Amino acid sequence: MINIFSLVAGIFITGVAAYLGSLMLSKKMALAAGPLGHLTLPGIALALIYGFDVTLGAFPFVILGIILIWLLEMKTKLPMEALTAIVFASGVAIAFLFLPIDQAEAALVGDISKIGLEDMIFSICLSLLVFVMLIKAYSKIVLISISEDLAKVQKIDVKKYNFIYLTMIAIVVALGVKIVGGLLTAALVAIPAAASRNISRNLFEYSFFGIFFGVLSCILGIFLSQLYGLPAGVLIIIINTAIFLITMILKRGK
Amino acid sequence: MEKGLILEVKNLTVELEKDAILKNLTFQVKEGEALTILGPNGAGKTVLLKTLLGLLPYNGEIKWKKNIKIGYVPQRLPFIKDIPLSVKEFFKLKEASEKEIQEILFLLGMKDSYILEKKIGDLSSGQFQKMLIVFALIGNPQVLLFDEPTAGIDIGTEETIYTFLKKMRKKKNLTILLVTHDINIVYEFSIHCLCLNKKALCFGHPKKITPEQLTELYGGKVKIYEHRHD
Numbered sequence: 001m002i003n004i005f006s007l008v009a010g011i012f013i014t015g016v017a018a019y020l021g022s023l024m025l026s027k028k029m030a031l032a033a034g035p036l037g038h039l040t041l042p043g044i045a046l047a048l049i050y051g052f053d054v055t056l057g058a059f060p061f062v063i064l065g066i067i068l069i070w071l072l073e074m075k076t077k078l079p080m081e082a083l084t085a086i087v088f089a090s091g092v093a094i095a096f097l098f099l100p101i102d103q104a105e106a107a108l109v110g111d112i113s114k115i116g117l118e119d120m121i122f123s124i125c126l127s128l129l130v131f132v133m134l135i136k137a138y139s140k141i142v143l144i145s146i147s148e149d150l151a152k153v154q155k156i157d158v159k160k161y162n163f164i165y166l167t168m169i170a171i172v173v174a175l176g177v178k179i180v181g182g183l184l185t186a187a188l189v190a191i192p193a194a195a196s197r198n199i200s201r202n203l204f205e206y207s208f209f210g211i212f213f214g215v216l217s218c219i220l221g222i223f224l225s226q227l228y229g230l231p232a233g234v235l236i237i238i239i240n241t242a243i244f245l246i247t248m249i250l251k252r253g254k
Numbered sequence: 255m256e257k258g259l260i261l262e263v264k265n266l267t268v269e270l271e272k273d274a275i276l277k278n279l280t281f282q283v284k285e286g287e288a289l290t291i292l293g294p295n296g297a298g299k300t301v302l303l304k305t306l307l308g309l310l311p312y313n314g315e316i317k318w319k320k321n322i323k324i325g326y327v328p329q330r331l332p333f334i335k336d337i338p339l340s341v342k343e344f345f346k347l348k349e350a351s352e353k354e355i356q357e358i359l360f361l362l363g364m365k366d367s368y369i370l371e372k373k374i375g376d377l378s379s380g381q382f383q384k385m386l387i388v389f390a391l392i393g394n395p396q397v398l399l400f401d402e403p404t405a406g407i408d409i410g411t412e413e414t415i416y417t418f419l420k421k422m423r424k425k426k427n428l429t430i431l432l433v434t435h436d437i438n439i440v441y442e443f444s445i446h447c448l449c450l451n452k453k454a455l456c457f458g459h460p461k462k463i464t465p466e467q468l469t470e471l472y473g474g475k476v477k478i479y480e481h482r483h484d
Contacts, residue, residue, distance in 0.1 A: 143347045146334045149309055153326045154348065201373045202340035 002226055006115040006179075010218040012127035013175045014188055014236070018214030019134055020172050021193030022207040023141050023165065035087035036173045037186035039065035041095035044107045044182050048099065053119065054107075058177045061091075062170040069166075095182070110181035110233035112222065123175055130168050137164050142203065179218070180233035188214065191240040198247035213243050255317055260285045260397060260429050261306070266314035268298070268305050275301045277453040279314070283446075285396075286427045288419075290440045290460070293450035294472050299433040300329060302450065303399050306431070322397060325390035329401040329433075335375040341385055342370040350392040358388045362418055380411035387415065391422070398422075400432040416443055437468070 024033070040058035047057025065087065072083050099107055106114075115123075140161050144151040148158050169189070176185030196209035221236030255262055261283040268276040275298040283289050293299050305312050307326055318324075334344075345355050356367070362384055369381065377385065390398055398419075407415075420443070422428045432443065440447050440460045447463060449456040449471045456467045 139347045139349075142337075142339070146337065146339075146347075147328060147331050149304065149307070149328060150326065150331075152309055153307055153324060197338055200338040202338055202371075203343045206338045 002222060003113055003115065005117055005120040006112040006232075007219070007222050009115050009120040009123040010112065010179050010222060010232075010236075011215050012124050013172075013179055014192075014214040014218040015211050016127040016130050016134070017172045017176055017188040018192035018196075018210040019131065019207055020168055021189040021191075021214075022196065022203075022210040023134070023138065023145075024190065024193060033169055033173060033186040033189045035069065035084045035091070036062050036065045036169060037176070037182060037184070038088040038091035039068075040173060040177050040185065041091045041099075041107060041182040044177055045095045045099035045103075048103045048107055053122075054177050055122070055174045058174040058182070059170070062174050066166045066170055091182075105231065106181065108181045108183040109231050110177060110179050110184070112179055112225075112232040115178060119178065123178065126171055126175055130171050133164065133168055137161060137168075141165055180236055184233055184237050187237050187240065191237070191244055192217070195240070195244040195247040198244070198251040213240065217243060255319065256282075258284050260287075260319045260322065261431075262315070262317040263306075264315040264317075266302075266305065266312055266316060268301055268310060268312045270301070270310070275452065276305070276312075276450075279450075279454050281448055281454065281457050283429060283431065285319075286423065286429055287446060288423060288430045288432065288444045289446045289448060290444035291431065291433045291448045291450055292435065292437060292440050292471070294435060297451040297471075299435075299450055300401055303401055303431070303433055307399060319396075323393060323395040325393070325395035325398045327386045327390045327398065327400045331386070337374070339374050340370065341372050341374060341377070344374055344385065345370075345389060345392060348389060348392045354392060355388070358391050361421065362388065363414060380407045383407055383411070383415065387418070394426075395428075397429045397431065400430060402433055402435070419443070 021033075039061050041061075043057040043059070043061035044054045045057075047054045068087065069083065095107060096104070105111075140151070140156050141164075143154065144156065144158055144161055151158055151161075172189060173185050176188045179185075180188055192214035193206070193210045195213050196206050200206040200209055217236050217239040220239050222232050224230070224235050224239075225232035259282050263282070264280050266276060266279040267274065279302070291299050291302060301310065303326075304310050306316060307324065308316075342355070355370070359365070359367070359369070364384065369377075374382070374385070390400075400419075416439070419430060419432075423430055432439070434440070440463075444460055446458060447456070447460040448454060449463065449467060451471050455471050456463055
């Protein structure tokens with residue numbers, strides 16, 4: 001039997017994650033989700049050991065991650081890629097410092113079967129919150145990623161919107177760990193949007209196909225996981241990747 | 255501020271990472287005027303525009319007329335071509351109404367609205383430049399700040415753009431500040447000219463720029479080829 005709670009929660013979370021992904025227009029933005037996802041691992045580890053919700057465990061670490069990325073970016077001249085590598089490695093290392101190895105799979109790739117009614121309601125509420133924030137901030141963030149100067153001339157508070165953007169990533173990444181675990185949560189944001197970008201001519205198509213691919217992968221992944229007894233999180237990401245490859249071929253054919 | 259002025263700049267100095275990019279600049283711009291800012295590469299022209307827009311820290315005084323609305327046409331937008339974004343969606347980022355977009359496009363001589371559905375990345379460089387101008391004009395600004403408007407586009411399009419700007423200036427009493435390194439544009443287009451190479455080397459009517467000043471500006475490589483249209 002499919003756990004209906006996890007299916008519904010999954011649809012909301014992957015949908016909003018993909019929508020958010022369609023805002024990752026500049027390189028700097030696209031890279032932020034990766035390290036944040038990996039930084040959740042120690043939090044997830046704590047949640048699994050003490051038996052509380054993984055999203056709650058992940059959240060403080062994501063906040064820490066936002067502050068870290070901000071500080072590192074301002075204080076050092078290192079390229080974002082190097083920072084990502086540092087944060088990624090330390091997140092995983094710290095998690096395994098105290099996480100029992102038999103629980104490692106749930107932390108790394110998620111365990112969707114644990115989602116209950118309360119989790120589902122909680123996930124839907126947070127997803128909807130981010131969804132509303134996204135609709136309100138979307139055009140301003142697009143303009144900022146085209147040109148901060150143009151945005152400032154329009155009297156858009158760039159710092160404020162960067163912060164809103166990071167907050168949305170934090171919530172989505174913390175929600176994503178429920179579905180696909182700390183290792184893969186950034187992929188829920190990045191891959192559907194990347195696939196959609198291959199075939200979209202405008203912003204509307206970009207976010208529409210992104211959400212569509214994200215939700216489709218989630219539904220297919222959960223069904224296939226029932227059929228084959230494999231972790232749903234892993235399958236969701238693999239299906240996402242398959243869609244990405246297909247869109248790449250379609251793009252070439254154009 | 256004196257009546258009829260739209261901008262007053264006094265003793266403006268801009269330093270970036272302790273390098274003085276602009277030194278002690280003083281000039282004024284009247285309402286409805288066209289001012290070209292002329293200078294070689296690295297003279298601080300773009301920095302001046304950005305400072306006037308409030309994007310860079312400065313010392314000295316920049317006074318705009320109260321509640322002024324500024325339109326800005328940047329030199330380049332390197333990222334925009336990679337974004338799946340249609341021309342119409344680009345304009346909508348500035349909350350433009352359908353009617354307003356049509357109006358400006360009409361004035362620019364682009365009557366076909368098929369261009370609105372095109373992807374920004376698929377535009378020719380001339381079309382792209384025009385799109386940036388339309389974008390800047392949305393919301394009816396009183397001043398247009400223009401950074402190298404015709405770099406890298408063909409002469410035909412260049413002419414259209416200048417004709418259009420002249421028309422807009424007359425029609426809407428638009429004040430235009432235009433950065434360029436092309437001295438011909440100065441003669442053609444502007445009422446006043448500011449020659450800039452870190453400091454102001456001349457300020458006034460373009461016809462009064464002397465060859466000596468130009469030599470100082472460009473370092474001896476420039477000659478004015480006078481030619482008359484009788």
